Amino acid sequence: MMKFKRFGFRDLLIIVLLAAVLEGRQKLAFSAPCxxxxxxxxxxxxxxxxxxxxxxxxxxxxxxxxxxxxxxxxGSSLTSEYxxxxxxxxxxxxxxxxxxxxxxxxxxxxxxVIGETEASTRMGDIRLSLGYxxxxxxxxxxxxxxxxxxSVVTLPTGRSRYESQTLLSTDVTGNGFFSTSFGALLLKRWxxxxxxxxxxxxxxxxxxxxxxxxxxIVQPGFGxxxxxxxxxxPGGGSFRLGVRLHPRLDQARFVPTMELDVREQGxxxxxxxxxxxxxxxxxxxxxxVFYTDQTLxxxxxxxxxxxxxxxxxxxxxxx
Numbered sequence: 001m002m003k004f005k006r007f008g009f010r011d012l013l014i015i016v017l018l019a020a021v022l023e024g025r026q027k028l029a030f031s032a033p034c035x036x037x038x039x040x041x042x043x044x045x046x047x048x049x050x051x052x053x054x055x056x057x058x059x060x061x062x063x064x065x066x067x068x069x070x071x072x073x074x075g076s077s078l079t080s081e082y083x084x085x086x087x088x089x090x091x092x093x094x095x096x097x098x099x100x101x102x103x104x105x106x107x108x109x110x111x112x113v114i115g116e117t118e119a120s121t122r123m124g125d126i127r128l129s130l131g132y133x134x135x136x137x138x139x140x141x142x143x144x145x146x147x148x149x150x151s152v153v154t155l156p157t158g159r160s161r162y163e164s165q166t167l168l169s170t171d172v173t174g175n176g177f178f179s180t181s182f183g184a185l186l187l188k189r190w191x192x193x194x195x196x197x198x199x200x201x202x203x204x205x206x207x208x209x210x211x212x213x214x215x216x217i218v219q220p221g222f223g224x225x226x227x228x229x230x231x232x233x234p235g236g237g238s239f240r241l242g243v244r245l246h247p248r249l250d251q252a253r254f255v256p257t258m259e260l261d262v263r264e265q266g267x268x269x270x271x272x273x274x275x276x277x278x279x280x281x282x283x284x285x286x287x288x289v290f291y292t293d294q295t296l297x298x299x300x301x302x303x304x305x306x307x308x309x310x311x312x313x314x315x316x317x318x319x
Contacts, residue, residue, distance in 0.1 A: 041198055041227065042101045042129030042152050043089045044185060049316040054089040058290075058310025066300045068266040083306075084108040085124065093319070097136060101129035107158065107173035118168045124158040125174040135186075145188040145197075152202075154179045162209040162218060177204040177220050191236050198227035198246075221251030229274070240288075242276035247298050270305070271298025286314045 045052055062081035064074040075081075085108070091101040105124035110117060135147030158174020165171055183200030204220025229244030250268040273296040278288035292308040294300065 041183065041185070041200060042127060042131065042150055043091050043103065044101070044129075044131050044148055044150065045091050045093060045099050045316075046146065046148070046185075046187065047316070048319060049093075050319045051092045052090065052314060052316040054087070054312055054314045056087045056089070056310055056312040057085070058087075058308055059084045060306045060308035062304050063295060063307055064305040066303060066305060068302055070299055070301050072295065072300065072305060078114050080110075080112045082110050084110075087124075091129075091131070097133040099131045099133075101127075101131065103127040103129075105158075105173075109170045109173060111168040111170050113168070118166060118170045120166060120171040120173070122159055122171060122173040126155045126157045128153045128155070143188070145186045147187075148185040150183055150185065152181045154181075156207070160209070162211060162216070175204070175220075176209070177207050177218075179204040179220070192233050194231040194233075194240075194242075196227070196229055196244075198225075200225050200227075216255055219254045219256070221253070223248065223250030223268075225249070231276070238280040240276070240278040242274075242278070244274040244276070245271060245297065246274070247271040252302075266302050268302045269298070270294050270300045270303050271296075273297050284316050284318070286316075288312045288314075 043052070043054055060083045062075070062083075064072045066072045085105055087103055087105040089101065089103040091099050093099045104126055106121070107124040108119065108121040110119035112118075129150060129152045131148050131150040133147070134149050135145065137144075137146050154175070154177075156174055156176050156178060158176075159171050160174055160176020161169055161172045162176055179202055181200055181202035183198060185196065185198050187194065187196040201222065201224040203222050206217055206219040208215055208217045225246060225248040227244060227246040229242055231240050231242035233240050248270055252266055252268070272292050272294060274290060274292040276288060276290045278286055280286050289311050290309070292306075294305045295307065
């Protein structure tokens with residue numbers, strides 16, 4: 001293992017913001033790449049559509065780990081850890097401003113150590129969402145954004161690390177807790193540019209796990225994230241180029257016992273830096289690709305560091 005210096009890369013932020021990235025005709029190419037890459041943010045209908053469905057596929061590689069000191073340790077060439085995921089998501093209007101959504105993932109987790117590979121494929125955590133357009137665009141404004149409130153309930157349908165039955169825990173495909181999140185999406189589009197802002201808070205409910213004949217209760221607690229980004233449509237055409245940042249902070253998990261409360265670790269934090277390219281295939285279909293890196297910006301603590309790439313296809317039905 002080799003230690004690297006702390007990763008601030010402040011100068012990269014300037015390059016990232018100037019690198020501007022793809023929204024086609026100012027409709028729904030925006031909704032897929034801007035907000036659906038973070039687990040706390042649901043799929044939302046933001047255009048003049050009645051329903052939409054997304055199919056996404058991604059692969060994430062674990063490239064390092066960081067502990068409470070904030071110094072990343074990058075992995076050896078003798079090991080590799082990958083998570084391949086497919087996700088089917090849908091959203092449906094139930095009134096002019098209220099919508100429901102669901103996301104169902106399938107996760108393949110593989111871990112290779114010195115030529116020996118362990119792998120598992122299981123369902124991940126299902127997400128149910130409710131969205132409300134509290135700031136609709138009924139009249140044109142140069143500066144007033146479109147605004148949504150949302151809530152997400154996550155069901156622990158994937159297997160957590162407290163329930164793992166394999167040597168290298170490759171059967172872990174979920175967080176393991178019922179959780180709920182509340183947040184808002186503010187977005188504004190112009191002819192060539194768009195911006196978005198997504199504040200969000202979440203809470204994981206305590207849960208009892210059975211481990212080797214013993215029962216333990218784990219308390220995840222509160223957390224939050226703050227996403228923001230910008231997109232650019234060259235010539236106002238069918239392409240969108242986008243860049244986004246999404247830092248996240250979570251409480252340490254506690255495992256209460258009869259003698260004392262054991263804190264598993266310190267606060268958990270990381271930051272996604274994402275780049276998106278989207279192309280509108282027609283008035284109802286959008287194809288996008290994305291890249292997300294957790295080693296570029298922000299302070300990471302007590303977590304693994306991932307680099308992820310994926311593709312997303314979206315189809316919409318107009319009202």
